[in-house]
Structures are given as structure tokens and as C-alpha cells.
Amino acid sequence: MKITCVIPAWNEAENISRVVAGVRPYVQETVVVNDCSTDATAELASNAGAIVISHPINRGQGAALQTGDDYALSSGADIIVHFDADDQFLAEEIKDMTAPILEGRADIVFGSRFLGKKSNFPFTKKYLIYPLAHIFTRFILGIKLSDPQNGFRALSRKAAELIRIDNREMAHNSEIQAKAYQSGLRIAEVPITVIYHDFGQKLSGGFKIAKDLLIHKIIK
Amino acid sequence: MLQQAIALIIILFFILRLLDQKKKKEIKQNELILWLIFWLSAAIAILLIRKIDQLLSLLGFSLSGISFLVYLAVLALFYLVFRLRLGLAKIDRNLTELARQIALNNKDKN
Numbered sequence: 001m002k003i004t005c006v007i008p009a010w011n012e013a014e015n016i017s018r019v020v021a022g023v024r025p026y027v028q029e030t031v032v033v034n035d036c037s038t039d040a041t042a043e044l045a046s047n048a049g050a051i052v053i054s055h056p057i058n059r060g061q062g063a064a065l066q067t068g069d070d071y072a073l074s075s076g077a078d079i080i081v082h083f084d085a086d087d088q089f090l091a092e093e094i095k096d097m098t099a100p101i102l103e104g105r106a107d108i109v110f111g112s113r114f115l116g117k118k119s120n121f122p123f124t125k126k127y128l129i130y131p132l133a134h135i136f137t138r139f140i141l142g143i144k145l146s147d148p149q150n151g152f153r154a155l156s157r158k159a160a161e162l163i164r165i166d167n168r169e170m171a172h173n174s175e176i177q178a179k180a181y182q183s184g185l186r187i188a189e190v191p192i193t194v195i196y197h198d199f200g201q202k203l204s205g206g207f208k209i210a211k212d213l214l215i216h217k218i219i220k
Numbered sequence: 221m222l223q224q225a226i227a228l229i230i231i232l233f234f235i236l237r238l239l240d241q242k243k244k245k246e247i248k249q250n251e252l253i254l255w256l257i258f259w260l261s262a263a264i265a266i267l268l269i270r271k272i273d274q275l276l277s278l279l280g281f282s283l284s285g286i287s288f289l290v291y292l293a294v295l296a297l298f299y300l301v302f303r304l305r306l307g308l309a310k311i312d313r314n315l316t317e318l319a320r321q322i323a324l325n326n327k328d329k330n
Contacts, residue, residue: 033323051327052327053324054323054326055319055320055322056319056322056323057315057319059320060316063316063319063320067320067323067324070320070324071324166313168312215305215306215309
């Protein structure tokens with residue numbers, strides 16, 4: 001089984017070497033999609049042993065993930081792991097994420113910060129942004145997962161072929177979850193740990209995600 | 221009467237500008253037809269503004285014909301902005317696909 005890790009990265013020179021080095025022992029191939037960084041992200045990722053694919057213009061995290069998926073599928077990946085470049089996730093949890101696919105129990109696995117493992121959530125994220133995101137994804141998109149905005153996921157080849165990411169920015173999280181449900185894929189959730197170094201997505205970002213999802217529904 | 225004349229002069233200006241754009245091949249035939257229909261309809265509505273007043277009054281509306289035309293214009297603008305937004309989203313999606321193909325092709329060359 002060939003496991004490819006796709007890491008979208010934009011100006012992550014500070015973290016990318018450490019992230020690539022951390023991930024490599026758990027996968028057969030590491031692909032960094034450099035989303036037109038203006039720092040040394042591409043060079044550092046390449047030096048750390050990753051395959052680097054560079055967007056000529058900045059297109060956003062969702063677009064970078066789909067570029068990575070396209071490459072991984074063409075290079076024969078059986079499982080694709082999506083992993084953030086900002087050093088928030090723990091590389092050793094890739095084993096837990098891929099296990100349900102390797103055991104034939106799931107086609108797609110979503111990481112969740114709400115299933116037992118401890119994450120150091122910022123207060124407003126825990127008590128304002130995530131509850132609102134839950135309401136939106138559950139009642140508008142019909143997604144019944146515990147974590148609506150988590151970038152740590154593992155896709156079987158079948159899932160990666162069925163799910164095409166259209167939202168080029170941050171709305172891709174909910175889009176992937178919604179498409180997993182629509183495609184009838186077997187879905188699993190695995191508890192993961194997130195270490196917050198900065199606040200990340202703000203409430204305004206959450207509204208933008210909701211707007212992007214609705215516009216993509218209309219222009220489909 | 222004076223307002224109607226001013227409005228008709230403005231419409232005439234836009235129609236002449238439209239014909240000039242077509243002559244310079246800056247717009248296509250179907251765009252010319254669409255905008256001609258729009259401006260000619262506006263001219264007819266202005267010429268028949270009293271009839272529109274009467275029709276609205278007959279239907280029980282208290283607003284004047286010119287107010288009705290302004291509301292219609294605002295609605296049309298909302299619709300055009302919406303269409304424009306959708307068009308931009310499609311261009312944006314194509315741009316992403318183009319960037320992706322360039323990135324993947326350049327990877328093959330490395």
C-alpha cells in the first residue's frame with residue numbers, strides 16, 4: 001500500500017522542514033504543494049525530502065490540496081493523507097488515520113478534535129466559532145461529523161477519485177465532508193490532537209466559508 | 221416634459237455609443253441586440269410614462285410610473301450583479317485549474 005502525504009503550504013518556511021521530516025517516516029511519499037510562497041518554503045521542503053509542486057499564483061489551500069491529490073493519484077497512491085504545514089498536527093497520528101482504510105473499514109477518515117484527545121483550543125473557537133460551524137454544517141449541509149473544520153484526513157484512492165475539491169480556499173473542509181456523504185463512501189472519524197500555535201480561522205473566516213459554500217452550490 | 225426630453229437624449233447617447241462599439245467590433249451582435257432592446261424599452265417606457273401612471277393607478281398601486289421604473293431598474297441591477305458574481309466565480313475556477321495544470325506540468329519537467 002502506497003501512502004502519500006499531501007501538505008499544502010503557503011509561506012511556511014518556519015515550519016515546513018520540521019513538518020516534512022516528521023511525516024516522512026509514516027508515509028511512502030510526501031508531496032508539498034507550494035502555493036506561490038514568497039519565502040523559502042519550496043526549497044526547504046525539497047531539502048527535507050518532499051516532492052514539491054509549485055502553483056504559479058496563489059490559489060488557496062483547497063486548490064493546493066486538489067493539486068496534491070491529482071499528483072498523488074497519477075503517481076499511484078493507494079491512500080492520500082492531508083496534513084497541515086503549520087505544525088499543528090502530530091505526525092505519529094497518521095498511523096491512526098490510515099488504519100481504518102488499511103483494515104478495510106472505511107473509504108475516508110476524518111480527524112476530530114472532539115473525540116477525547118486533548119487540544120489546546122482558543123476560548124472563542126471552542127465556545128463560539130465551532131458551535132456555529134456545527135449548526136451550519138449539520139443543518140445546511142447535512143453533515144453529521146463531530147469536527148466540521150479539520151484538515152487532517154485520510155482518503156482511499158476510491159475516495160480521492162470521487163471527491164473533487166472545488167472550493168479553493170478554506171471551505172474545502174466542509175465540501176469534502178459533504179461530498180463524502182453524497183458519494184456514499186464509508187466514513188470514519190478518528191480522535192486527533194491539535195496544537196494551536198496561533199488563532200487560525202477567525203469568525204469572519206467562518207462567514208466567508210459559509211458564503212463560498214453557498215456560491216459553489218449555486219454555480220455547480 | 222423637460223425631464224422626458226433629457227432622459228431621451230441620455231438614452232440616445234447610449235444607443236449611439238453602443239453602435240460605435242459595434243462598429244469598432246468591441247461588442248458582439250447578440251450583445252448589441254440585448255442592449256438595444258434594453259435602451260429602446262427604456263425610451264418607450266419614458267414616452268408612455270403617463271400610460272404607466274394610469275395603468276398602475278388602475279391596478280391599485282399608489283406609486284408613480286417613474287418610481288415603478290426606478291424599482292424595476294434596481295431589480296435589474298441586482299440581477300446583473302448576481303450574474304456577474306457567478307461569472308467571476310466560474311473564471312476563478314478556470315484560473316485555478318490552469319494554475320494546477322501548469323504546476324503539474326512543471327513538476328514533470330523537473
